[in-house]
Amino acid sequence: MARYNFGQGVADFVVTPTDGIWAVAPDTPITFWTEPVEGTAYTDLLSEGGIPVTSIASDEYGQIPRFAGPTGVTGMWADAGGPSRAWVEAHGALPTHFGVYVPPGWGTVWKAQRAASGLARIVVAGDSLSQGYFASDLTNSSWVGLVRQALQTQYGDGGSGFYSTSRSSAVMSASAGALAAWEANNSIATLTGTWTLGALNFGPGITFIQAAAAATATFQVSGSIVKIFNISGAAPRAGFTYTIDGGAAVPVPVTIGPTGVQVTTVTGLTEGEHTVTIGWDGAVSEILYLVGVAGENTAGVVVDNLARAGSRSSHWANGNILNSPYNGGTGYPADLVICSLGLNDAANAVTGADWSANMGTYLRAVRAAHDGETDILLLLHHIGDYGSTAGAAAYHTYAAQFQSLAAAYGAATVNLWAQGRNSWDYWNGLGYWGDGTTPGPAGTDLVHASDAGHAYIASQVLPILTS
Structure with a gap:
């Protein structure tokens, strides 16, 4: 459970009567309680700087400074030494601790x-x-x-969200044991052929990998919508194919023109997991620049x-x-x-x-x-x-x-x-x-x-x- 913020609100001042006139009370210690009379003191408080304290003092202007109450407590009875206690409430469910x-x-x-x-x-x-x-x-x-x-x-x-090609052996420098464990549970892409890391930080995830001959990259995603991201641009440039859950390969041409992020969207899938395989599909020396695959629902x-x-x-x-x-x-x-x-x-x-x-x-x-x-x-x-x-x-x-x-x-x-x-x-x-x-x-x-x-x-x- 979270701690909640108290103090520093428009009503958070300590006042005291002086010669019949009410004025603010600076530097006054305040304790906090479970009940308006007697009860148990709350001592698990945190100052604005995150320091554990058992009480809070008003500042030089009489205002109660910002502090965090005990875990899960949204209201307390404040006692500044007067004849009665006042109820104070948290400003909202804003988690705050050191x-x-x-x-x-x-x-x-x-x-x-x-x-x-x-x-x-x-x-x-x-x-x-x-x-x-x-x-x-x-x-x-x-x-x-x-x-x-x-x-x-x-x-x-x-949905599972974006699956960047940075999660692949073409990019990651982790140990062989780590890469093998992650590939076994599908948390990195499975690659075949030759993929290399692109030199520029383009697209979602600031990463793309590239292939200039037969190669595949397989991703495990979930969602009723699959999106495939690649870098388009000047010719020559390879297209790609995609297969979903072992289905027929669907060819996709890459847009020729200014460099950009091309997105291919596949809809109408079930909301569960899907295996998406992207394959290089080009002529000799044509390069495919692959950014990643995403799984989403609506x-x-x-x-x-x-x-x-x-x-x-x-x-x-x-x-x-x-x-x-x-x-x-x-x-x-x-x-x-x-x-x-x-x-x-x-x-x-x-x-x-x-x-x-x-x-x-x-x-x-x-x-x-x-x-x-x-x-x-x-x-x-x-x-x-x-x-x-x-x-x-x-x-x-x-x-x-x-x-x-x-x-x-x-x-x-x-x-x-x-x-x-x-x-x-x-x-x-x-x-x-x-x-x-x-x-x-x-x-x-x-x-x-x-x-x-x-x-x-x-x-x-x-x-x-x-x-």
Whole structure:
């Protein structure tokens, strides 16, 4: 259950009579109780800075500052030492505890859309930890997968979402053991022939793979609608075929002209799982540029995990119309964008100024869609011991700018590095680090999470999205 915010409202002042005139009472301690008379004191409070306290003091102007009440409590009796207690209510179901902040009024777009009759879309922009390393199943056991399943249980199944080609052996640099485990449970694409990673960060998921001869890529998705994304452009360019659940191959020509993202949509399927195989279909030396496949339904919540292992903030903010706009912006808009970038920036000594500038470029592209009506959640992952001392020093500068960036864009925040005490050892003792050879169980990876670690991350994100 979540904690709720109290204080700092228009009526949240302590007053006292002086010579028959009521005035505000600064610096007055306030305790909180279960009953208007006697009862039990609430002592599990958190100050605005997330520090555990047993009482709250009014500020120099007599106002009760913002604080978090006990878990699940939405109203309390306040006692400032006068003859009677006053009832105070939480401002709303805004989860807040150490490392988590949700601004008042946040989430109006997302909350309205998740309650509507159509499709509510979440886009996740991130790196390997958001892609799911080292969960046992990238689709279902990663923190993104756990959040998706919980939201779909509560608000309806909008389909499996976007399946990027970055989830394939042509792109991922994980161990052979990890790749084999993920391919066995269909959480990475199965490739035949020769596919190589494209050089540009185009399309949803900032990734495409390319083939110049017979090759296939097979994806497991769910939904009544399947969408296939490829990069079109100047000739010569190969077309492709698609088969669904072993059916007949359907040829698709690639549009010749300016470079763009071509989308092929297949409707009328059942809402269950489907196996989609894309095959190269061209003449010698003609190249197919494949971005990914998506499964969707017409209603419910769909979560598009566009994260790519190894990506830095600059990869999401290079100014090309096929880059940021297709990752939560005008080309591929969302109701909510969750952005978690910085781990690889720190490991590559990207300055705090450059990281902040890249993040701003990406977030402005997000806000360019829907006349700015896209909610944003910023997630600062635990860096563990990734990049060693230099990486932590760089990450420190990002963390220092994290809240300022959130304030500039009205974003909610989850700071997992702070929650993890900025300590690899602390999370190691909890079994939150993963095993790079055998995904799922606890291990000693420097930055990637186990199933338990991913479950913890999901537990910090989900209450914000369901409040």
